[in-house]
Amino acid sequence: xxxxxxxxxxxxxxxxxxxxxxxxxxxxxxxxxxxxxxxxxxxxxxxxxxxxxxxxxxxxxxxxxxxxxxxxxxxxxxxxxxxxxxxxxxxxxxxxxxxxxxxxxxxxxxxxxxxxxxxxxxxxxxxxxxxxxxxxxxxxxxxxxxxxxxxxxxxxxxxxxxxxxxxxxxxxxxxxxxxxxxxxxxxxxxxxxxxxxxxxxxxxxxxxxxxxxxxxxxxxxxxxxxxxxxxxxxxxxxxxxxxxxxxxxxxxxxxxxxxxxxxxxxxxxxxxxxxxxxxxxxxxxxxxxxxxxxxxxxxxxxxxxxxxxxxxxxxxxxxxxxxxxxxxxxxxxxxxxxxxxxxxxxxxxxxxxxxxxxxxxxxxxx
Numbered sequence: 001x002x003x004x005x006x007x008x009x010x011x012x013x014x015x016x017x018x019x020x021x022x023x024x025x026x027x028x029x030x031x032x033x034x035x036x037x038x039x040x041x042x043x044x045x046x047x048x049x050x051x052x053x054x055x056x057x058x059x060x061x062x063x064x065x066x067x068x069x070x071x072x073x074x075x076x077x078x079x080x081x082x083x084x085x086x087x088x089x090x091x092x093x094x095x096x097x098x099x100x101x102x103x104x105x106x107x108x109x110x111x112x113x114x115x116x117x118x119x120x121x122x123x124x125x126x127x128x129x130x131x132x133x134x135x136x137x138x139x140x141x142x143x144x145x146x147x148x149x150x151x152x153x154x155x156x157x158x159x160x161x162x163x164x165x166x167x168x169x170x171x172x173x174x175x176x177x178x179x180x181x182x183x184x185x186x187x188x189x190x191x192x193x194x195x196x197x198x199x200x201x202x203x204x205x206x207x208x209x210x211x212x213x214x215x216x217x218x219x220x221x222x223x224x225x226x227x228x229x230x231x232x233x234x235x236x237x238x239x240x241x242x243x244x245x246x247x248x249x250x251x252x253x254x255x256x257x258x259x260x261x262x263x264x265x266x267x268x269x270x271x272x273x274x275x276x277x278x279x280x281x282x283x284x285x286x287x288x289x290x291x292x293x294x295x296x297x298x299x300x301x302x303x304x305x306x307x308x309x310x311x312x313x314x315x316x317x318x319x320x321x322x323x324x325x326x327x328x329x330x331x332x333x334x335x336x337x338x339x340x341x342x343x344x345x346x347x348x349x350x351x352x353x354x355x356x357x358x359x360x361x362x363x364x365x366x
Contacts, residue, residue, distance in 0.1 A: 022053075022062060027089045030081070031196045035237035037072050037079035086233050093204035097350030128164035141165040174215040176261035177357075178254035179205060182272035183222045187240040194320050195240040197346040198271045201353055205269075206232045208354070219257050223250030225278055225286060229257065244278035244288050248297075251304040251315070258313055267314045269353060273321040275329055276301045293329055305337040315339040316356055320346050
């Protein structure tokens, strides 16, 4: 193999790194503008006017390259993301959050003990032992062993237990996960943006499931006054609105989705920063109380956590707030569901979610 060396082009490398960093900044702004490409480009120009971005950056050329790369497209209503652009944001989110974690396997998740999963054959072989299933016997190798023994002993060919060779297997399982995303007003309250990192983590998590664990299922549910199921491709366009927090509706919709899945392991990952503040009554009317922890709202929400436990659905809550008052409610919900809870700042949310998913799915089966 021949290598051709050329002079180091410092200016070219600088432009290359600048373009990469600019695209990352553009993708992050897209999350903050709920996928509005025109507004995101205006933000970039504003940052340049404020001397935050270098004056020599050609933003018009940057937009042109995005169109050429089919990241954005022109529509009758202006510029919009293409499916390739949506995937790029998910991939970048995954690389950003997942770079420090080790991904293991593809498809199913190895587990250290038996459960309601399947078995995958390994290349290794071992002698037959009492209790091994006939389905695991490698008959081609077993017949070969018998012929070699007969030739060595100069005896008549026969198949005996000592000739049997068994395929090594490992237990695996696939899982169904619903990601619950709080889109209530508190996710952007007091000037703290919690919805953007939550969306970024949701997209990274979705990309990991789609690419590394394709036998798993992932559904996304956003909840405010009510709950609504959203497609993975719609995550960049989700935003926090003038909503209260109907945690019960979110848990109920997640449970209904999981009950349709045939996976053995079923779990809910809930990202929230607030207390439940609304439920829908039997007559369809909303009952709201944003002050304190209303017993009616709390009990209806906790009832849903108990139902999930009875359906063998684990709830893992990621609380992006440090309010001890709210933490006590989450701890109570977690105890009733026999689930897990994490209290984490938004900038560390991704690490907690990925660690929990990979660690618990490897070591635990119900």
